[in-house]
Amino acid sequence: MSACVARQTDQATESAGDSSTGADGVSDEATTEATATTSVNPCERRFDQPPPDGLAPFGFGYVEFPEIDGDVFRFEDFDGDGHKDLLALLDLGGSDGAGGIYLQDCAGELRRHTSLTIPQRGEEPFVADFDGDGDFDVLLRESGSGGRYFFANDGYGHLSAPVTTPDTEYVVMTMLPIQLDRPRADLYLSGGYDVGGRIDRLGSNHVFEPLASGAIGAACFVTNAAAGDLDSDGRDDLVVIGSCNSPRAYLPLAVSLSRGTDLALSQGFAPELGYSLDFCDVQLVDIDGDDDLDIVTCASDGIASLVNDGGGLFDEPRLTPWPHIAFVQRLVPLTTGDGNLALVLQPGRHSYWHDSRQTWIWRPNDDWSSATYDEIEILGMLAGHGDFDGDGATDLAVRVGTEEGHLGLWLSTAE
Ligand SMILES: [Ca+2]
Ligand SMILES: [Ca+2]
Ligand SMILES: [Ca+2]
Ligand SMILES: [Ca+2]
Numbered sequence: 001m002s003a004c005v006a007r008q009t010d011q012a013t014e015s016a017g018d019s020s021t022g023a024d025g026v027s028d029e030a031t032t033e034a035t036a037t038t039s040v041n042p043c044e045r046r047f048d049q050p051p052p053d054g055l056a057p058f059g060f061g062y063v064e065f066p067e068i069d070g071d072v073f074r075f076e077d078f079d080g081d082g083h084k085d086l087l088a089l090l091d092l093g094g095s096d097g098a099g100g101i102y103l104q105d106c107a108g109e110l111r112r113h114t115s116l117t118i119p120q121r122g123e124e125p126f127v128a129d130f131d132g133d134g135d136f137d138v139l140l141r142e143s144g145s146g147g148r149y150f151f152a153n154d155g156y157g158h159l160s161a162p163v164t165t166p167d168t169e170y171v172v173m174t175m176l177p178i179q180l181d182r183p184r185a186d187l188y189l190s191g192g193y194d195v196g197g198r199i200d201r202l203g204s205n206h207v208f209e210p211l212a213s214g215a216i217g218a219a220c221f222v223t224n225a226a227a228g229d230l231d232s233d234g235r236d237d238l239v240v241i242g243s244c245n246s247p248r249a250y251l252p253l254a255v256s257l258s259r260g261t262d263l264a265l266s267q268g269f270a271p272e273l274g275y276s277l278d279f280c281d282v283q284l285v286d287i288d289g290d291d292d293l294d295i296v297t298c299a300s301d302g303i304a305s306l307v308n309d310g311g312g313l314f315d316e317p318r319l320t321p322w323p324h325i326a327f328v329q330r331l332v333p334l335t336t337g338d339g340n341l342a343l344v345l346q347p348g349r350h351s352y353w354h355d356s357r358q359t360w361i362w363r364p365n366d367d368w369s370s371a372t373y374d375e376i377e378i379l380g381m382l383a384g385h386g387d388f389d390g391d392g393a394t395d396l397a398v399r400v401g402t403e404e405g406h407l408g409l410w411l412s413t414a415e
Contacts, residue, residue, distance in 0.1 A: 045108040059337020065407040073384035073397035076136040078157035093123035128177035130202040132184030146172035163206035178227040179236040190222035228284035231312030252277040281331040334394040
């Protein structure tokens with residue numbers, strides 16, 4: 001945990017003269033809303049009373065922020081002070097999209113810092129350093145398109161007006177940041193069938209340009225993807241899942257390893273597995289404690305896991321049967337208070353046929369041959385995850401409320 005430091009006041013002073021909401025849709029509210037912060041003892045977190053069947057029995061505390069509206073939340077250190085901050089986004093894809101950055105102090109309190117107006121079709125946010133200047137920027141995908149809106153961070157958590165990259169010439173199935181040349185993040189875009197995929201890099205004009213293209217990713221219709229350094233060479237690698245109507249090329253799960261600023265397909269797992277891998281999050285997490293990233297996702301009959309040999313080569317998928325898998329689209333790995341890995345599972349946001357707030361905590365045995373699970377009440381829909389408080393363990397953000405959503409945080413208290 002980083003040392004407790006008082007919030008610097010120079011940034012608030014610096015931006016005090018810029019309080020208007022201009023044509024760029026970005027305003028600064030640092031000074032006007034600073035007093036909203038609740039005062040507690042320095043570096044002691046407050047917790048609200050969690051439900052008895054929530055995540056508290058698994059080593060989590062709960063804190064709710066009714067004053068922070070949002071449907072989607074992301075944690076990163078936007079002002080570079082060592083504390084993760086919050087990006088909260090509301091009504092993505094709708095006509096009234098809005099958002100803001102909240103800075104975190106060492107007591108875990110959040111103070112509204114900047115607002116942003118979301119372009120009408122902006123959705124699916126990504127936070128990464130796309131321009132390589134050492135701070136976290138924000139990218140929104142244009143709904144149903146390959147278009148993008150880029151917001152540059154000035155290093156202090158103020159975002160620029162969005163710069164638009166036009167739609168691509170082909171249908172983009174999936175998009176995600178990938179670090180092939182750290183600290184800069186590029187953007188992976190999957191096409192379909194003969195298109196393959198593409199890596200785009202942000203240009204100096206803040207518009208993305210193709211960097212590499214070809215059979216990147218390889219699955220026909222990529223439904224989910226994840227990037228992480230699978231072979232420990234310092235560059236991100238790529239895992240995609242998807243489906244394809246052309247049997248010859250059917251690769252429900254494909255692994256591509258970085259080769260410079262390109263990616264080369266290294267493994268594909270094919271339909272003779274007897275089940276499909278599709279439509280659920282892919283997560284890269286060390287499931288066997290050997291310090292390399294393994295793969296976890298959903299299969300048609302349970303949870304699928306693939307173990308890394310340390311060099312980015314994977315064993316055949318291992319299936320842990322689980323009866324409720326058909327409803328699951330959201331999968332978040334976290335560590336419970338006993339130090340073991342668990343998965344939090346929820347139906348997707350658009351699972352209208354099902355209670356999208358239904359939540360399970362799923363805990364595998366040592367060799368993942370079976371698992372125990374409990375249905376739990378986490379008070380909202382999964383809306384983000386990451387290490388919010390800097391203790392190295394994953395925390396969960398939930399969207400609380402049925403009409404307007406606000407932030408609820410499940411914070412790991414495991415030492
Ligand atoms: Ca910060
Ligand atoms: Ca940046
Ligand atoms: Ca790598
Ligand atoms: Ca591992």
